[in-house]
Amino acid sequence: MTTRLRQNAREAIAALALVVLFTGYIAIHPRGFSTYVVTIWSNEGTLLGLAAIAQFFVVLVKGIDLSVGSVVALTNVVASFVLNGSPTSIALGMVAVLAVGVACGLVNGIAVVHGRVQPIVTTLATGGMFSGIALLLRPTPGGSIDETMSDALTYAVAGIPVSAIVLVVVLVALLVLLRRTTVGLGLYGVGSSEQSAYMTGLRVNRLKLVAYSSSGFVAALAGIYVSMVTLTGDPNIGPSYTLNSIAAVVLGGVALSGGVGSPIGAVIGALILKTISSLMFFSGLPPLAQPFFEGLILATAIALGALGVFRVRSRLELYR
Amino acid sequence: MADRYVELKSVSKSYGGVPALTKVDFRCEPGRVHAILGENGAGKSTLMKLLAGVIQPDSGTISIGGQTVRFSSPRDAAKQGTVCMFQELSLMPHLSVGDNIVLAAPRTRMGLVERGVYQEAREALDLVGARSIPLGARVSGLSLSERQLVEIAKAVFRKPKLLILDEATSALTSELVETVFGVLRMLKAQGVAILFISHRMHEVDAIADRISVFRNGRHIETFDVGARTTDQIVGLMIGRSLEELFPPRRPPVPDTTPAVLDVSDVSWQSQLVNVSLAARAGEIVGLGGLDAQGQQQIMHAVFGVLRGVTGRIELNGKRLNGLKPPRLKQSDIGLALVPEDRKTEGLIPSMSVAQNMRLAALGRAPFGLLDLNGNSDARLRQLIERLALTYGSLEDPVATLSGGNQQKVVLAKWLVLSPKCLLLMDPTRGIDLGTKAQIYRLLTDLAAEGMAVILQSTDYEELIHLCDRVYVFYRGSVAKELKGDQLSADALIAASMNVHLHAGARA
Secondary structure (H helix, E strand, O other), X not given: OHHHHHXXXXXXXXXXXXXXXXXXHHHXXXXXXXXXXXXXXXXXXXXXXXXXXXXXXXXXXXXXXXXXXXXXXXXXXXXXXXXOOOHXXXXXXXXXXXXXXXXXXXXXXXXXXXXXXXXXXXXXXXXXXXXXXXXXXXXXXXXXXXXXXXXXXXXXEOOEEHHHHHHHHHHHHHHHHHHHOHXXXXXXXHHHOHHHHHHOOOOHHHHHHHHHHHHHHHHHHHHHHHHHHHOOEOOOOHHHXXXXXXXXXXXXXXXXXXXXXXXXXXHXXXXXXXXXXXXXXXOOOOHHHHHHHHHHHHHHHHHHHOHHHHHOOEXXXXXX | OOOOOEEEEEEEEEEOOEEEEEEEEEEEOOOOEEEEEOOOOOOHHHHHHHHHOOOOOOEEEEEEOOEEEOOOOXXXXXXXXXXXXXXXXXXXXXXXXXXXXXXXXXXXXXXXXXXXXXXXXXXXXXXOOOOOOOOOOEHHHOOHHHHHHHHHHHHHHOXXXXXXEEOOOOOOOHHHHHHHHHHHHHHHHOOOEEEEEOOOHHHHHXXXXXXXXXXXXXXXXXXXOOOOOHHHHHHHHHOOOHHHOOOOOOOOOOOOOOEEEEEEEEEEOOOXXXXXXXXXXXXXXXXXXXXXXXXXXXXHHHOOOEOOOEEEEEEOOEEOOOOOHHHHOOOOOOEEEEOOOHHHHHOOOOOEHHHHHHHOOHHHOHHHOOOOOOHHHHHHHHHHHHHOOOOOOOOOXXXXXXXXXXXXXXXXXXXXXXXXXXXXXXXXXXXXXXXXXXXXXXXHHHHHOOOEEEEEOOOHHHHHHHOOEEEEEEOOEEXXXXXXXXXXXXXXXXXXXXXXXXXXXXX
16 A cells, blocks of 8 residues: 555645645635535536546657647537537537547547657647637637536536536546556556567557547547537637646646556646636736746646655666 | 477578678477577577567568468567567566566456456566565566566566577576576476577576577577587687686785775665775776675765765775765766666667767866867777777767677776776676677776776676675675685675675684
């Protein structure tokens, strides 16, 4: 158990920070701890949390995805066309939106794996294309979303926000897939050392495609959820999701060098970011000072996460 | 199964026009251990990679049990029962030991990895003598020798029909090598064909049934173990005899010579306990012992890599405690360390040969400006000649050189600074005999020129034949100092296992 805790120290620290921040947020929120406050918090956290999981998959295999936000925006726009009408057409629409997400991820993956283009360049370019398509489809925010479904997915059941339930279900499913299947373990293997993975007989290229398409799939989930919360399709929401998703995975202890971290960490990181900005909103600080404090808290959190450096007794470890 | 399992017919392979293997005919049979000997560049690694599916032959055929095969990847080869344990370890550092082993040959039920498989992984680890390594440990936290054991366990776990071991035991101590050999004998009895590459002749003698010698990409000769003397085998490999491997003994350095490096009462964590040792100018001092008894840590402690070291470390009367490598390498101190792992600690593989050689000297130029045509380049050229470095162009990435030549580059990068004291961590691990002989001669010459050389080694032969004195480490402290006539394989092994007390009682 202790080794397990040590190996997941980054997640543990992040979780602790989240608890502290959340307590502070509830304490200063004018309405205090109520289903309403928690549901709003959970809904917004889920949006970024899903985007962070999408980012996690790419970072896990040593990539970085600058198109996460664009995929969220594109799938959100597509959802605003297809997520209404009869239950059957909504279900088909859902499949279509997810397919769009997977297709976006696959495009990234193919360019990285077979085109041998670096992930950062690939996703910078494809991200532009995805947002461009979103803009062409819907130049200004609009469209309609089935309101019954939106209500069902964004309110609370027995005091528990539905979004939190959705997020937990997604996380549990992903954890089983990542830790108990050969594909999941293979993803960690490829991220840890591509060469070793190849020599071990893993299908490195195929696994990377899986990582990128999973990223697209989860980004599409985020896009769908954005539609549920906002009830429109907005092509301009991308950029903040991209950068925050990267900040979230870093906060949650996912190593940008690949092979380390979990979707739980990514989600905790996302919730921390969301809580910080909500905290700022109610703290009475002048709005213009908020970005500064958000940045400061982010920097402090990262510095705390790096405290382990001082425990290292052999300097060689610092450069590994 | 017929009577031959793997057969190569007239196989050739070249890289960018440079032939690595030329018309090789070779076969190995089930239930036998077949050793492949040859210098670096002889084509051993190319042969292994062909069999393991990493590369494909330009011409010729590879067949298994009479069936011609063509592997497009290691995965392909593994499906046919060919498992290769490469010198460059194929473990994924951030995964646990158990996951690493299980991923090599996973079994699943309803998409999930079966839990029972981890039990089998545990058994494979126990079998190769790695009882102390937990399944849940991350590979990145293991020592080099532990990783080799995991790698061997992983290979065994895959139940190979042809097992290829490429310098698989290079970081293991003799006891562990014996355990691993026990496993190999068991696999052999089960009918596994084993190809064994090692530069340690006594290991080849101990385990192999047949020996094939390769030279310059050609298969020179195959014979049963015992059919040739060691000298003849070395002759086949390099055209040189064993006596020539080690330079003649030098006269001992008088005890009155003051010490260059003086280490006293050094402790660190629980891994170093009151270690005292000294090296005089002109001496080659060996550090031996079982794996991880503190020999590596004392080198790191002296070179300023460890934090919180207590005790006294002095070089020519100057106190070194608390100083870090950038300071220690300056000419007024003059310390240099050739690290254990040349790929990650010794070299920057993607940088060119010339850049790597200049790397250590960078901090010495004023303001870090490069003295482009100054005397450091002239010194480099001298060193290249002195080390007999074989290379295509100095602008090639250093990763393109053979292991032995890479190690020469590491040596050159430090020697260009003319250190007063040279620390070497297992510098000949996984290096061919020819290059070993060159490095031995170089170290002897450096000592004769007045350098104090400290050589940590896992190879008893070089501790015995090359060193003036040997400190044997046991559980973080110096268990015994051996010199002169005391230096023998028996004495070293006894001291390593800390059973020297009985001998002491007799005296």
